[in-house]
Amino acid sequence: MSTPAAVATAAPAAESQSRFEVFTYDDQIVRWFVIATSIWGFVGMLVGALIALQLPFPEANLGEYLSFGRLRPLHTNAVIFAFAGNSIFAAIYYSTQRLCKARMFSDAMSKVHFWGWQAIIVSAAITLPMGFNTSKEYAELEWPIDIAIAVVWIVFAVNFFGTLWKRREKHMYVALWFYIATIVTVAVLHIGNSLALPVGLFKSYPIYKGTQDALVQWWYGHNAVAFFLTTPFLGLMYYFLPKAAERPVFSYRLSIVHFWSLVFIYIWAGPHHLQYTSVPEWAATLGMVFSVMLWMPSWGGMINGLFTLRGAWHKLRDSVVLKMFVVGITFYGMATFEGPALSVKTVNALSHYTDWNIAHVHSGALGWNGFMTFGMIYWLAPRLWRTPLWSQKLANWHFWIGTVGILLYVLAMYTSGITQGLMWRAYDDAGRLLYPDFVESVVQVIPMYWVRLIGGLMYLGGVVLMMVNLYKTIRKAPDELPDPAVAVPRLTGAGSPGGDGASGDGQSTPTPALA
Amino acid sequence: MKRFFRANGAHRRIEGWPLVFTILTVVAILVGTVVEFAPIFLVGGAVQPLATLEPYTPLELAGRDVYIAEGCNNCHSQQVRPFQDEVMRYGPYSVAEEEVYETPHLWGSKRTGPDLARLGGKYPHLWHVRHMDNPRSTSPNSIMPPYPHMLTKPLDLDAIPGKMRGLRRLGIPYTDAQIAGASQSAQAQAREIAAEVESQGGPGQLADREITAVVAYLQRLGVDRARALDPDLDRAEPDVEAHEVEEVYDTMLDPGDEPPLLEPPVSEVPNPTTNLAP
Numbered sequence: 001m002s003t004p005a006a007v008a009t010a011a012p013a014a015e016s017q018s019r020f021e022v023f024t025y026d027d028q029i030v031r032w033f034v035i036a037t038s039i040w041g042f043v044g045m046l047v048g049a050l051i052a053l054q055l056p057f058p059e060a061n062l063g064e065y066l067s068f069g070r071l072r073p074l075h076t077n078a079v080i081f082a083f084a085g086n087s088i089f090a091a092i093y094y095s096t097q098r099l100c101k102a103r104m105f106s107d108a109m110s111k112v113h114f115w116g117w118q119a120i121i122v123s124a125a126i127t128l129p130m131g132f133n134t135s136k137e138y139a140e141l142e143w144p145i146d147i148a149i150a151v152v153w154i155v156f157a158v159n160f161f162g163t164l165w166k167r168r169e170k171h172m173y174v175a176l177w178f179y180i181a182t183i184v185t186v187a188v189l190h191i192g193n194s195l196a197l198p199v200g201l202f203k204s205y206p207i208y209k210g211t212q213d214a215l216v217q218w219w220y221g222h223n224a225v226a227f228f229l230t231t232p233f234l235g236l237m238y239y240f241l242p243k244a245a246e247r248p249v250f251s252y253r254l255s256i257v258h259f260w261s262l263v264f265i266y267i268w269a270g271p272h273h274l275q276y277t278s279v280p281e282w283a284a285t286l287g288m289v290f291s292v293m294l295w296m297p298s299w300g301g302m303i304n305g306l307f308t309l310r311g312a313w314h315k316l317r318d319s320v321v322l323k324m325f326v327v328g329i330t331f332y333g334m335a336t337f338e339g340p341a342l343s344v345k346t347v348n349a350l351s352h353y354t355d356w357n358i359a360h361v362h363s364g365a366l367g368w369n370g371f372m373t374f375g376m377i378y379w380l381a382p383r384l385w386r387t388p389l390w391s392q393k394l395a396n397w398h399f400w401i402g403t404v405g406i407l408l409y410v411l412a413m414y415t416s417g418i419t420q421g422l423m424w425r426a427y428d429d430a431g432r433l434l435y436p437d438f439v440e441s442v443v444q445v446i447p448m449y450w451v452r453l454i455g456g457l458m459y460l461g462g463v464v465l466m467m468v469n470l471y472k473t474i475r476k477a478p479d480e481l482p483d484p485a486v487a488v489p490r491l492t493g494a495g496s497p498g499g500d501g502a503s504g505d506g507q508s509t510p511t512p513a514l515a
Numbered sequence: 516m517k518r519f520f521r522a523n524g525a526h527r528r529i530e531g532w533p534l535v536f537t538i539l540t541v542v543a544i545l546v547g548t549v550v551e552f553a554p555i556f557l558v559g560g561a562v563q564p565l566a567t568l569e570p571y572t573p574l575e576l577a578g579r580d581v582y583i584a585e586g587c588n589n590c591h592s593q594q595v596r597p598f599q600d601e602v603m604r605y606g607p608y609s610v611a612e613e614e615v616y617e618t619p620h621l622w623g624s625k626r627t628g629p630d631l632a633r634l635g636g637k638y639p640h641l642w643h644v645r646h647m648d649n650p651r652s653t654s655p656n657s658i659m660p661p662y663p664h665m666l667t668k669p670l671d672l673d674a675i676p677g678k679m680r681g682l683r684r685l686g687i688p689y690t691d692a693q694i695a696g697a698s699q700s701a702q703a704q705a706r707e708i709a710a711e712v713e714s715q716g717g718p719g720q721l722a723d724r725e726i727t728a729v730v731a732y733l734q735r736l737g738v739d740r741a742r743a744l745d746p747d748l749d750r751a752e753p754d755v756e757a758h759e760v761e762e763v764y765d766t767m768l769d770p771g772d773e774p775p776l777l778e779p780p781v782s783e784v785p786n787p788t789t790n791l792a793p
C-alpha cells in the first residue's frame with residue numbers, strides 16, 4: 001500500500017528498535033475531510049444548479065432570502081472554500097504526513113482546523129442568504145467570519161509547518177513546495193483584502209476606496225484562483241498522479257522552473273480583471289503582460305503531469321482515477337491557455353462582463369478542480385477505508401456523465417458569451433446600436449442557459465453517484481480502522497534515508513515511496 | 516545552471532530547509548505586490564475627486580447598502596468602458612475621479628443586466644418602484660428577480676449615523692452637522708420620493724420603506740459625473756435634471772430622421788485622465 005519503507009503491524013523486534021522508529025499516520029482526519037468534500041460539493045453545486053435555473057426562469061427566485069443576488073455568492077463560496085477547500089485539506093493532510101514520514105504536528109490542531117472550517121462554512125451558508133455580504137467577489141463574508149477564517153488558517157499553518165519541522169525525510173518533495181506557497185499566500189491575500197472598518201455586527205466598509213479597492217480586490221480575486229484553485233491542486237497532482245500511475249514525475253528540473261515562475265508571475269496578473277476600467281492604464285497593461293507570461297509556467301505543470309503518464313497510458317483503460325486526472329489536467333491546460341488570451345485587451349474588450357468568463361471559470365472549476373478532487377477521492381477511498389471501492393462501474397459512469405456535463409456547460413456559455421459580446425457592440429448602417437434594448441441580448445441567450453442547466457445537472461448527478469459509491473464503500477469497511485503504523489530507520493544527523501538523489505540523472509524527482 | 520538543478524544541486528539543498536524555502540516564496544509573491552501597489556498607494560492622492568463629487572446623502576447611503584445586501588452587483592456592473600458602443604448605450608465612460616468615495620467599489624464583473632453607472636434620471640421614480648416590485652411589469656422579458664419585500668420592509672434609519680461616522684474615518688468628507696442630521700435628512704428625502712411616486716399614480720405610504728432608499732441611490736448613479744460634464748445641471752432640482760438626461764438618451768437611442776447625436780468617437784485608448792503621471 002501507500003506507506004513508505006516498511007509497514008509494521010506488529011511491534012518491531014527488540015533489536016531493530018534501536019535502528020527503527022515506529023509511528024502512526026492520522027488518517028481519521030483525512031476521512032473527515034473527504035466526507036466533508038463530497039457533502040459540500042453536493043450542496044454547493046445544488047445551489048449552482050438553482051441559480052442556473054433562476055437565470056432562464058426567474059420564478060425560481062424563492063423570496064427574499066433565496067434570490068439570485070444572494071445565492072450566487074453562496075454558490076461561489078461553497079464550491080471554492082467548502083468543496084475545493086476541504087478537498088485540498090484532505091490532500092494536504094494525507095500526503096504531507098507521508099512525504100514527511102511524520103504524523104501531523106498536533107492532532108488537536110487538526111481537529112480545530114476541521115471543525116473550525118466547517119463552522120465557517122455553516123456561518124457563510126446562513127449569513128449570505130440573510131444579506132450580510134461585503135460585495136467583494138470571493139471575499140463576501142463579513143468581518144467576524146473573516147477573523148475566524150484568519151484564525152483557523154493560522155492554526156492550519158502552524159500544524160503544517162510543525163509537521164515539516166518534525167519530518168523524518170530530509171528533502172521536501174515538490175508537492176510540499178506548492179502547499180507552502182498556498183498556505184503563506186492565502187494568508188497574505190485574505191488579510192490584505194479583508195481589511196475593513198466594522199460599523200455593525202455584520203456590516204463593514206473596506207479601508208480602500210475606488211480604484212484602490214478595485215485593484216486590491218482583484219489582486220486578491222485573481223490570486224485566490226492562483227493559490228486556492230491552482231497551487232494546492234498542483235501539489236495534489238504531484239502526489240497522487242505518480243502514485244496512481246506508479247511512475248515517477250516526468251521532470252524534476254521542470255518542476256523547479258515552473259514552481260518558481262508560477263509563484264512569482266501569478267501575483268502580478270490581477271489587474272487583467274480591470275482592463276479598460278478607470279484603474280491606471282499601466283497597471284492593466286502590466287497585468288496583461290504577466291498573464292501572457294503565465295501561460296508557460298502553467299503549461300509546465302500540465303506537461304509535467306501528462307508526461308508522467310509516459311509509458312503508462314494503457315493504464316487509463318482500467319483506472320477511473322487516472323481518467324479523472326487526465327481530463328482534469330487537460331482542462332487545466334485549456335483554462336490556462338484561455339486565461340492569457342482573455343487578458344489580452346482586444347479579447348477582453350469583447351469577453352469582459354459576458355458569459356465567456358463563466359465558461360472559462362467552469363472549465364477550470366469543473367474540469368480541473370472537480371475532476372482532480374474526484375480522482376483523488378476514488379484513489380483514497382479504498383485506502384482510507386481498507387476495502388475495495390464498492391463499484392468501479394458507477395465510478396466510470398461518474399466520469400462519463402461528468403465529462404459530458406462539463407462540455408455542455410462550457411460550450412453553452414461560450415456560445416452565449418460571444419453572442420452577448422457581439423450583440424452589445426453591433427451597429428446598424430447608420431452607426432446606431434443595432435440592439436439598443438439590453439433585453440434583446442438577454443432573450444437571445446436564454447436557450448443557452450437551459451443547456452447549461454442540463455450540463456450542470458449531469459455534473460451534479462455524477463457527484464451523487466460518487467456519494468453513493470463512497471457511502472457503500474464506507475458501509476463495508478472493517479469496524480476498526482487503526483491508524484497505519486510505519487517504521488522508518490532513525491534519522492542520524494548526517495545522511496538521510498531513502499529518497500535523496502535516488503535517481504542520479506537529475507531529471508526525475510524521486511517519487512514518494514513507490515516501493 | 517546545471518549545478519542548480521542537479522539531483523544534489525543547489526535547489527536540492529533549499530528543499531531541505533523549509534524556513535528558507537518559505538521565505539523565498541514570500542519574497543517571490545511580495546515583489547509583484549509591492550511593485551503594483553506602491554505607486555497606487557503612494558501617489559494615490561493624485562486622484563482628485565471630481566469638482567462636482569459629493570458623498571452620498573444618508574438615504575442614498577442606506578440604499579447603497581441594500582444594493583450590496585441584495586447582491587445586485589452580481590448582475591449589474593457600474594463601470595462604463597471607453598468604447599463607442601458603451602458610451603452610446605450607457606453614457607459617459609467611467610473615470611477614477613468619480614470613484615474616490617466608493618467603498619467598496621461596485622464595478623462588478625458580469626453584465627447579466629445592463630450597466631447602472633449612468634442610471635440616475637433615466638426613469639421616473641415610479642418606474643423603479645414598479646420594476647423592483649416586479650421587473651416583468653416594466654420590462655416584459657426581464658430575467659431580473661423581483662424584490663417585492665422592498666415595498667414592505669421598514670427602512671432602518673438608526674444605523675445610518677454610525678455608518679457615516681465610520682466612513683468619515685475612512686476619508687469620506689461627512690461633516691458633523693450632516694451626521695447629526697442624518698435621520699431627518701433621510702426622512703425628508705424619503706418623503707419627497709414617496710410623494711412623487713404617489714403623485715405619479717403609484718402606491719402611497721412608501722416613505723418609511725426600503726424602496727425609497729433604493730430609488731434614491733439608483734437616481735444618484737452617475738449624476739455627479741453628468742454635472743461635471745455639464746455644469747448647468749443642478750443637483751437641487753433632480754426633476755429638471757432627470758428630464759434633461761432622459762432627453763439625451765432619447766436623442767441617442769431614438770432612430771428618428773435626424774442623424775443621431777453622437778459623442779465624438781471614443782477610440783479604444785484608455786481614459787487619459789486616469790494616468791497617474793504628475
Ligand code: HEM
Pocket residue numbers: 045046048049051052053072075076079080083084137357358361362365366369370452453456457459460589624625627
Ligand atoms: C453543478 C455544477 C455547477 C453549476 C450548475 C454552476 C452554475 C453557476 C452559475 C449559474 C453561476 C452564475 C453565472 C452568472 O452569473 O451568469 C456560477 C458562477 C460561478 N461558479 Fe459555478 N456552477 C457549478 C459548479 C461550480 C464549481 C465546482 C465551481 C468551483 C470550484 C464553481 C465556481 C463558480 C465561480 C467562481 C463562479 C463566479 C464566476 C464569475 O464571477 O465570473 N462552480 N456557477
Ligand code: HEM
Pocket residue numbers: 137221225229230269272273274291292294295298332335336337338339340341342343344348351352353357360361364365368369624
Ligand atoms: C494562466 C492562467 C490564467 C489566466 C491568465 C487567467 C485569466 C483570466 C482572465 C483574463 C479573466 C477574465 C477577467 C475579466 O474579464 O473579468 C479570468 C477570469 C476568471 N478566471 Fe481565470 N485565468 C487563468 C486560469 C484560471 C484557472 C485555472 C481558473 C480556475 C480554476 C480560473 C478561474 C477564473 C475565475 C473564477 C474568473 C472569474 C473572475 C470573476 O470575474 O469573478 N482562471 N481569468
